[in-house]
Amino acid sequence: MPPPDTPGTSAVPCRVSIVIKALNEEKRIVAAVESALAAVRRVGGEVVLADSCSSDRTVALASAYPIRIVQLARADERCCGVGPQLGYQHSAGEFVYILDGDMEMLPGFLPEALAFMQAHPEVAGVGGQVVEMNTSSLEYVARVERGLGHMQAGQVDRLDMGGLYRRAAVEQAGYFSDRNLHSYEEFDLAMRLHARGWKLWRLALDSVRHHGHDAPPYQLLMRRWRSRYICGLGEVLRAAWGESHLGLVLTKVRELRLYVAVLGWWLVLVAVLGVPMPWTLRMLAFAGIAAAPVVLMAWRKRSARKAVFSVVSWCFNAAGLVRGLLTPQRPARAAIDSIEIRNTL
Structure with missing residues (x-):
């Protein structure tokens, strides 16, 4: 395993790394991997699967493809923040895209995002529009009702649901995602980047299809309590205490x-x-x-x-x-x- 400050091991320059973070995604992982491979084929790069000790056929199915696969050594470290950092730790790309295992990359986004970042060197990360496939889910309905500004096109304060990041900016921010966080990992990265003067942008271009998971509302709350997902905001505050981005x-x-x-x-x-x-x-x-x-x-x-x-x-x-x-x-x-x-x- 390469140390965290030495991305990848390849002597060949790598333009884009797509990191797929997954846990028990056997139903969607093939579509995610195939879409990621098609996306990097157009711009040059690699696909890295960061698996959080899946107990289903996620890894077996992904192994049929020419990608790098890494897995947590300890299942008790599972959380939302550890997957992206694990994949980043094993990636080599000048730019890194984080893709959930229940998502599919859409053709055309990466070339546009790379061109935008080339033209705007002050931008650390670029996202696109998320095409929700499960429009009846509680998460989707709640997001629509809140009318979140950072999901709209233009300059945004965070890139929820994935984005393409400049490795040089991430290195300045210290690390990609905080391994301790059970949620709010994209927000935490965004605040560390903003504190160092970087900007984030969302294009008016579809970037991914998101299938998502659903459950009855109260069952979902209990699941999030047991998984500690609901603790993410407190964890972000604790991590930011005494740091330059606490005010943000x-x-x-x-x-x-x-x-x-x-x-x-x-x-x-x-x-x-x-x-x-x-x-x-x-x-x-x-x-x-x-x-x-x-x-x-x-x-x-x-x-x-x-x-x-x-x-x-x-x-x-x-x-x-x-x-x-x-x-x-x-x-x-x-x-x-x-x-x-x-x-x-």
Whole structure:
């Protein structure tokens, strides 16, 4: 395994590395690999599969193709941040694209993105438009309702859902993705890049098809609690503490203020229980304060069901924020222990 500051091992210059991060993606991995190979064929480069110890046929299916395959040495290190960094650690490209295992690269994006970055040397990363295939999923509906500005064309503050990055910029930022993060890994990279003066851009051009995963809303919340996905924001804050990008993290995450407000709401509810007043009045005050957010959201969303889910989701995320803040972290710059399963060189 090459050390993290020595990308790849090839003596031949590599233009683009597409890193596919995957965990149990046997249904989609063939389409992801074939689309990535077709994409690099047009611009020159390599495809690296970074597998997080899949227990299905993901690696076996991918092994039929001329790509590099690396895998985590320890399954207990699985998280959203470790896959991209593992792939980056084994890549050689001057530019690096991160592709999820349930995505497919679309033809035409990489040449346009490379041309844009060549013309704009101040830009560290370029994304495109994400074509969602599962438009009924909770994630998709919530994203549409929020109307996220960073998913629109133009200069953006982050590149969620993948992007093409300039290796020189990533090296300045210290590392590609923080191995400790269970979510918010693209946001963390973006803040470290912005703190060093780099810009990010999203083109008005389709870049990937995303199939995504879905589950019933409350089941999804429980899954994210168990997987620690919901702890990502707290982990980002902990990692940024004392660093140059802390101010950006505190001001750029709109939901952070919401989750802090939820924690304040909990404190008020606890305080009400200790107020010296008749028990009946105390319970009425508690019930009124507890119900207020649900009533407000029901009015805004015109749906009691959506309102209850929103408030429950806030509570899970607020608890995850605290959990992430309190979780010890490994050094983000340390090399990730891995096994090289297949090397095309």
